[in-house]
Amino acid sequence: MDKGFDIRQAQAADETAVRECAQGAYERYVAAMGRKPAPMVADFAALIAAGVVHVAVGQDAEVLGFIVFYQEGEQVLLENVAVRPTAAGRGIGKHLIAFCEAEAKRSNATSVKLYTNEKMTENLSIYPHLGYRETERKTEDGFNRVFFEKFI
Template sequence: MIRPARNADEAAIRDCARQAYGGYVPLIGREPAPMSADYAAQIAAGEVFVAEDGGFLGFIVYRMAPDHLLLENVAVLPRASGRGIGKALIAACEDAARTAGLPVRLYTNAKMTANLSLYPRLGYTETGRVSEDGFDRVYFEKQP
């Protein structure tokens, strides 16, 4: 089940981000942005959604912009990986974008090489590479 996050979910969301992204610290040379995100503010803004099935499994952060939906972050607990939870969270985001008639845009770190092959398999097209906030980011887009 995917539902909007509640304030009580913040600790589980933060822990999930640490578990999911912690392995990238040596590759990137610092914590990836999702490890220091302001999840309390994102929850309050209605931008965070949680996957659960008898307990917390993962989350996604996305928000509407005037001309697209930005998928900012998706993370699944390592113990729950390989069960399609990440794909289900992304599909929920894509459904929201389709309902709004907007494309989904996202970015990932260039050193997260698994993502660079995952997103094209999910129908996303690379649209650019930039250095922002000290991170080398690769941008993708998927039309509704």
């Protein structure tokens, strides 16, 4: 257990907790974006069944955060990372991202790619601080996205 939580692969029984975590983490962006961000409407059951969701679990077995990532060719796509608002500020998101990067290295990926919405302004400074560089901005699926990549 690291800093009061452990990271493990999500199980079907985690779906509700993962969905609630996404809801809590992203609901503050709904007004600014004019609709729910993509992570709020994701098919978590299918993602969990595909084995691409990992959860950060507290000592009491509560899901504190989660990450969705998978390999695409030589890159790993970090599709989603979220932390419950009640668990924010404990480094859980950074540990989840580091876990993704370690798994990417283990699978011989060359880089980790991700995107965020331009309205999620704090992410625009967090990802460069973690070593990611902005590679592109474009509108995709009706969202104004900012793309990042980190070579590992």
